[in-house]
Amino acid sequence: MSETRTRWPVVFTLTGAGIVCALQVGKAAIAVPLLRPDLNLSLSFAAWIISAYALLGACAGLAIGIAVARSNPRAVAISGLAVIGIASCLGAAAPGGIWLLIARMIEGCGFIPAVIAVPTLIRAVSSPRDSDSVMSLWSAYFPIGMFIILLAGPWIAAGGWRLLWLGNGVLSLLYAGLLMLVAPRVVPAQRQPETPQHSAFDNARDVLRLRGPVLLAASFCLYTFNYHAIVGLMPTLLTGGIGLSIFAAGALVALTIFINALGSLSAGPLNRIGCPPWLLLAISFALMGIASFGIFSPTAPAVLIAAAACVSLGFSGVIPGAVYVSLPGYAPRPELLSVMLGVIVQASTIGQFMGPAALGGWADRLGWSSAPIMFAVIGVVGLLLSLGLRGSTAVAQRP
Numbered sequence: 001m002s003e004t005r006t007r008w009p010v011v012f013t014l015t016g017a018g019i020v021c022a023l024q025v026g027k028a029a030i031a032v033p034l035l036r037p038d039l040n041l042s043l044s045f046a047a048w049i050i051s052a053y054a055l056l057g058a059c060a061g062l063a064i065g066i067a068v069a070r071s072n073p074r075a076v077a078i079s080g081l082a083v084i085g086i087a088s089c090l091g092a093a094a095p096g097g098i099w100l101l102i103a104r105m106i107e108g109c110g111f112i113p114a115v116i117a118v119p120t121l122i123r124a125v126s127s128p129r130d131s132d133s134v135m136s137l138w139s140a141y142f143p144i145g146m147f148i149i150l151l152a153g154p155w156i157a158a159g160g161w162r163l164l165w166l167g168n169g170v171l172s173l174l175y176a177g178l179l180m181l182v183a184p185r186v187v188p189a190q191r192q193p194e195t196p197q198h199s200a201f202d203n204a205r206d207v208l209r210l211r212g213p214v215l216l217a218a219s220f221c222l223y224t225f226n227y228h229a230i231v232g233l234m235p236t237l238l239t240g241g242i243g244l245s246i247f248a249a250g251a252l253v254a255l256t257i258f259i260n261a262l263g264s265l266s267a268g269p270l271n272r273i274g275c276p277p278w279l280l281l282a283i284s285f286a287l288m289g290i291a292s293f294g295i296f297s298p299t300a301p302a303v304l305i306a307a308a309a310c311v312s313l314g315f316s317g318v319i320p321g322a323v324y325v326s327l328p329g330y331a332p333r334p335e336l337l338s339v340m341l342g343v344i345v346q347a348s349t350i351g352q353f354m355g356p357a358a359l360g361g362w363a364d365r366l367g368w369s370s371a372p373i374m375f376a377v378i379g380v381v382g383l384l385l386s387l388g389l390r391g392s393t394a395v396a397q398r399p
Helices: 008-039 043-069 073-091 097-124 128-139 141-157 161-182 200-208 211-242 246-272 277-295 302-316 318-330 336-366 372-389
Strands: none
Touching: 008 043, 008 073, 008 097, 008 128, 008 141, 008 161, 008 211, 008 246, 043 097, 043 200, 043 211, 043 336, 073 097, 073 161, 097 128, 097 336, 128 141, 128 246, 128 318, 141 161, 141 246, 200 336, 211 246, 211 277, 211 302, 211 318, 211 336, 211 372, 246 277, 246 302, 246 318, 277 302, 277 318, 277 372, 302 318, 318 336, 336 372
């Protein structure tokens, strides 16, 4: 049950847990140019190092969401960060690519449960009147974390990519300790005495029958495919294809992610003034496809590539915000929110898992200049999903 007044310091601290999780994704993107020569990796294999983080969520996000709905979200969030920290420290000792790939998969085993559990904790310390604001803030955790790591990462990685892995591991463990002090204790809705009990099958079936959440999840999948493909391999494109330093490449990519974070934060205010989610998604997907022609132009200077990436990631940044802001309105029962979040995370991590690997394989075989074909298709499919979302309606929550 939400409290009368929003406990903003706790909300910010919990959002910080998501930011720490996002750092782990960004560290791989900035380290790829360093990893490849040190561990003798191909571009395709290095792209899998980025994607492996999302493997668990891509396979079992819905199942994890159901489990979190029946578990202690506080314990799930704390243990998730602890798993991330331990795996990152193990990855710092990797003698080769396979070891590092396995360590990244283990990191994902902490990341996915944590980012499903934390929104439940945030809603527990938030007033209903602040719901749009807190969920919009939470939706920005990922670009904020990526922005921080892409600015700070190159400086830390100057001491070697292993230092970057070790530092992130220690930070995750420390943040797990912080959550032990500040995270609220929440009784899962499924365990509350006044809540009728439903089986895991009932919950999964009821969520998958809802048109709105399914379309939102599919849209999020396309968004994360685009986001992680561009952010994950743009440093490699800028350093290898254009000849920028890793510091300059990190700064340019960080700029695009900062714009993306602003897009995420704008979703709450836009929702309050009456902008429907389907329209925000439609505009975002259209610009996403168009901007890809500038990002991967073989003759474009770095400034134009960065500007096109800002358009793509900036406008599409409203997608996660719109999804997280509108999702609670589709939950007919309180415990279904965690299940819905599981569906969203599963869909988003499928995109995260496939995006860098697909773009890396495409660029290896067909060259960077042909990549806009892939992103134009994504834009068209996303536009169709957005139009489908137009006819869906939220539901009144019941016990």
